[in-house]
Amino acid sequence: MADEKEKLVEEREEKLNAERQKIDTFSDFGNMYNFKKDFNYSYKTEAGLTEDIVREISEKKHEPQWMLDFRLKSLDIFNHMEYPDWGPDISELDMDNIVTYVRPNAQMKADWNDVPDDIKDTFDRLGIPEAEKTSLAGVGAQYDSEVVYHSIQDELVRQGVVYTDFDSALEKYEDIVKAHFMKLVPPTDHKFAALHGAVWSGGSFVYVPAGVDVSIPLQSYFRLNAPGAGQFEHTMIIVEKGAKVHFIEGCSAPKYNVANLHAGCVELFIGDDATLTYSTIENWSKNMYNLNTKRAIVGKNGTINWVTGSFGSHTSCLYPMSILQGEGAHCEFTGVTFAGKGQYLDTGSKVVHNAPHTSSNINSKSISKSGGVCIYRGSVVINPKAEGAKANVSCESLMLDEQSQSDTIPAIVVKNDNIDLGHEASIGRISDEAIFYLMSRGLSEDEARAMLVRGFVEPVSKALPLEYAVEMNNLINLELKGSLK
């Protein structure tokens, strides 16, 4: 009997030590993202946004005339469009102080050994080459405004898969790019889509031919090192009929005292019976305005899976949108947003049902602490043609202290009767009873809270590949450190 008790105590101590160890190692993990490199570049534009700057970017990239015309048209739209009158306050973002194009001291390489040491060191510290070896089928790495490394497994190349930087795609597959570029997110969509159209640079292009199953994920990592700069990468993924792919996007930056801006654009074209999983772990620095636009159009019986973890940024506006265009198209959105001190993260998901028997399932979780603001802003539109559509939305918000804020702002528009729609949301804090229960089993209050928060975001962790789930959990632990009462 005594042995059994000792064994139980031992087991409990082991668990506690593991918890403590996790908490003790959070600081080291945090440094993993917030390290600065000297600001070296081969070329950069002046701060601000003018026609000359737009022409300069296009010229440096040796772009075709149609792309320059597109940029100029977008600039004109940007200049004439008002800032959104809803959402976070972005009045402190002064475009006159943002450098829109910074070319790093490196050319695009297909071998890590050829990447300059300081940039390579950055990605080494972020674990990208290691991840490439162990769990990825292809990797892209963007540093400031340009992609510095891109690779893809030979086997995928043999199957006709294209995974390359966007500049190369524009050169090699101009007709495909021209047919798709900013067709899903037109520059007229909103002011920052117009800005993107004018100054975009870098990004990834993925093409998966019909029937090809890319079973190991591809990953693009975006690092913004330049202070006061913007990053405007364009990601385009075309998944043909019956094909399948998982794309992972990671983002980070060191923290500076000046505002940085990220206004990327992601356009996803998913064919009939095709499946795309698009996962993002976003950990921009806390001086970043993350005004990103992501949109997918899904064909007959196709599927888009969004898995999103938003942790960084000073201010975020991010609402991945799924247009379910083909009969039986499906969207799954699983997201977690974690806002700490000084952060205003306005995130959510948008779904438009345009065809019969389409379905969507949105599952959003948010956590706010230390005065952070989390907003869930979502929309579901079921149009008249979407007979038999099904939509389900669930959003849960957790507040970890009384300085924080958490709002849910969903909007649902139904325009036909043959649908099935359910929506539910809840806001609250960690239950005292649950903490008491865990403490009665030997955990400290901090440990109990951390465990409950990890349990709260479990649906998102489960949707990620193991390595990324670990990274997300580490980020959560890092955010929790020192914030728990």
Added chain:
Amino acid sequence: MAKDKVVVQYNQLPRPTFRWMKVNHLDLEPLAQKSVPSYTPAERHTGDAAVSFYTGRQVPDLGDFQGSNEKDLNKALDESNTGCAVTVGAGQKGAVWLDYTVSAAVPQITGQLTIQAGDHSDLTVYLIFDGDAAGGYVNFLTYVKTGEQAHVKISKVQLHGHHVRHVEHRYADAGKESTIDYVSAEIGAKAAIVYYKTDLMHDESNFNSQAMYLGNDDQIVDFSYWVPTKGVKTNTDIVTTGALLDTSKKYFRGTIDFLRGGKKAVGSESDTCILLSPNVHSISVPLLLCKEDDVVGNHASSAGQIDKDKLFYLMSRGFNEAGAQLIIVESNIRPVIDKLGDTDLENKVLQAVREKMQFCYKKGDCHAKCTQRFPHLD
């Protein structure tokens, strides 16, 4: 609505969202507001309630309350053609019936109603809006203030004809441990637009609202709620339920605003809509705004057709499809109707529901079944 068309905006969402969805407010064409003769509604009261009619303005300063539409609100405040004050003193109890009828003689009503309930009082106000007239417009402000541990209930039945635009701005300030109950049946009018703001600034104050609607033709029903809660242990419960026929539209905008300091507050809002035609529009924007962690907030909304299994079951018991539909719709809205608290009003609402669903005894063939279930109808 064409871009260059002049529109009036009603029921602005306190926290706007995506513009492309066109849900932040309701746009309608302006309706001319005529100079109207002064008007006194039919009135009766029981118990200790005191009722007086007045001209001019008696509603106190409403702070930043902008109502459904600021211009309309100011008109109701400053140019009303009917004013009514209802009061109950401390510890008193009473009930008041007020019937505002639009007619060819009085096509427009611009009114204000002031309700003041003293500490520990209990007051029920039955508000009936009916009648029809070309160019009909009801622009009505209701102001409610309750003392400590008071209870005020407003049972509203709106049965206007199809020419009337009905706009109500309702502001309430709930006292400590007081309860404000709204029960509303919005059946009539071409456009029924209600904007309810209730301040729960005092501890343990409660706000409950239950509303039912049945839209048909091209009718628009627009409910907006805004409930800021700052008192400790406040309770908010908002329920709307109804059905849409033909090309009707329903908007639900609910905002429970948990302000910092309002600890132990509980708030929930739900919106349920039965869709009875392929051309209806159901729009739902249920907001939870939260600056206080020690609260519980929930919202839920659902929309869909009548459950086919239920329909089949009822039809297998001898009802035709329309009769079975009526029963299911009624079962959905009946809990609200039953809370109106006045049998005559409840019957009026039921009758109106059946007429709308073409099931009144003159039109349908199940009169016998209906009267068996609701013997008081005849």
